[in-house]
Amino acid sequence: MADNVDDASDMIELHLAAELAKAKPNLPPLTGSCYYCDALTDERFCDADCRDDYERLQRSVQMRKRG
Structure with missing residues (x-):
């Protein structure tokens, strides 16, 4: 029998698992090209600038959805 x-x-x-699931970013799958500029790459983004621009774009889309 379990105690307190x-x-x-x-x-x-359970609380920690829920918080970690919320904090985990939703990364797009690997496609062989940059998600922002479509340059060929083995990663999701060809460089940090494209990654930052993509994240900024995603945040603005989320802000518009919220109102």
Whole structure:
């Protein structure tokens, strides 16, 4: 039978898993080209500038959806 410490530990574990799932970014799948400029690459983005621009664009889309 579980005691209070076990129950609290289980609750903390569930809470932590939920928070980590929310924090995990939704990355697009690898396609062989940059998601922002379509340049050929083995990664999702050809450089940090394209990654930053893509993330900025995604944030602005989310902001428009929220109102």
